[in-house]
Amino acid sequence: MAEEKKIKRKKFDGEEVEIVGETYEEGVPDKGDNWRSKMENREQMLRYLKAGERYWFSDDWYGSERRKTPA
């Protein structure tokens, strides 16, 4: 794994701290990140909804936030 870039920043009290610097590539992207196209068919889309967007679409989860109407 590439080494993390560290940069120095001043905290509000003036103390200098080292923090992780930017991890993105330099320059300007020529196209957007079309992440939603990664789910290609209905099965994948539903699976993502139930897992990735589990806060609303999980069958029997999320913790105390259990969905009342089953998906």
Next chain:
Amino acid sequence: MPDEKKTKKEEIPRSVDPASLEVLAECTDLQPIGTSWDRLKKQHPQCGFGLKGLCCRHCSMGPCRVDASKEKLKYGVCGVDSDTVAARHFVRMIAAGAAAHSDHGRGVAETFLAAAKGEAKDYKIKDQQKLYGLAMDFGVEIGDRAVEDIAIEVGEKSLGIFGEQHGPIPFLKRAPLKRQALWKEHNMEPRGVDREIVECMHRTHMGVDQDPENLMMQGNRAALADGWGGSMLATELQDIMFGTPQPILGECNLGVLKDDEVNVVIHGHEPTLSEMVMVVCQSPEMIAKAKAVGAKGINLGGLCCSANEILMRHGVANIGNFLQQELALATGAVDVMTVDVQCIMSSLAQIASCFHTKFITTNYRAKIKGAQHIQFEEHDAENIARQIVQMGIDNYKNRGVTKIPKAKCNMIAGFSHETINYLLGGVYRSSYKPLNENIINGRIRGIAGVVGCNNPKVTHDKDHIALVKELIANNVIVLQTGCSALACAKEGLMLPEAASQFAGPGLAEVCETVGIPPVLHMGSCVDNSRILMAASAVVKEGGLGDDICDLPAVGAAPEWMSEKAISIGQYFVASGVYTLLGTTFPTLGAEGFTDFLFNKHEKLTGGMWGFEPDPMVMARKMIEAMDGKRRALGLDKGKERVLFDMAMRRELDAG
């Protein structure tokens, strides 16, 4: 309570935006109508009763000026007191704002249903995944059914929600369970927004509801029917038809207008027309036509929320926010401007007539004297869009001298709540957990939603930018929509590098690790519903309480002007969020009612209003509120920044 009068100055700078100032310096020849700044000056002094919410003209025994502090004016002719006058006025503002968002949502639902049925051939289902999510919300069977069948049923159910007479609207189920229980306990669960708005109008009619707190119960219901109903439906259905926003690069400010291309400008709110205009502007056939008249191409730009809609989905250039609509015309470079609904100044037709610009209204709900009207029909969308773009191309040759400022700025838009979830964990680990963890460990102090309009009563963009810079410097991540988002975009705050330039070390570290700006563009004004969803996800993720009112999260609209801002603010307050307005607050003359909104309301919903015209003091109030929530959650162990008060700041300035 801050005194609004003390903040008024005779002459304040009109804008902090160099592009706007450049055009303002040049446009001295827009008489007799001038700009909004000129007209505001002519309106001074404005009616003191109106400013404080103490003027009533709900019946012909009035108009009455009702002021508790003046013996003679304590009661209106009907016997009403100042608190009830202000409350009725406030509830009517909520109703008007909710109506604007929700009628927009209804229009989208109608187009959606027509598209699903194949009756609006130019529109498609672009985001099937989001359609399935909505189907689950509405209990629509998915199985192996054709996408169109699911969409028709979702479209019909969506339209039905607007007129829902009895049960609570379905999206309330998206809120944290504790919030749902609170709404139920207070009988605050809204029915369809149509019904809630009608009830607002009934109850604020002369001689009906005369208890300010009881009136606000209805105000809360109507606002919730907007935020978790009409607005949320607009957002969801637009995403299904046009795509869920994902990070995308765009440009903003008046400098995006081009001297050597046909400038087509769309202004307003509904993306149904602007999406089609964009498709047409990109068609090789129309580009060839533009070249045939001597232009290098077609340059499409947007203003206000029309701009936000196509910016966040396609990266289309953004000319500016609310107070820049007249300035865009004053550059003399706009060949055609088309408008639909909301936030469109009446002056535009007259200003356009000072130049060669064709000015077109497109919605039967919003005609303007002096404009050419071309009714937009979703069944013939592309043809109508082509007609409009063609008018711009034909008009290019009539252009006179242009004064396009150079200033423009790159920005990243497209942070829907789904995209934030994805960015924090990827496809396989999408989660709000990293955000929650960084709030818990103190790198991020809290979340602020900074939204709303511009208002010529305060220096254009100044308060948005000052507030947001102060918040991010204090490690508060900022979520933005509408004209407020555009103000900060012009300042470069919506670029990843803004994290290292402007954010406190904790927030900067998180932003640089994830690769996001410290200020996230979440969309147009109806997309404030995305902020409700993000807040609900943060609660549901866990570790930060079990209701929205437990979160270190605060809302603000520092330069607000429209009734929509009141409806938005009220649905945040009703959802448990402390929400501050800048510039002015419409009930300040009614002490009892204002005290209810600013204090007692918190006992009801966990959220309350506040007013603060100074953006630095506003930031301090917001951060103090977040720190209070952190303390309540037991997260106050970390070292906190000493907040500078005004005296300390003045000392620094003097130094």
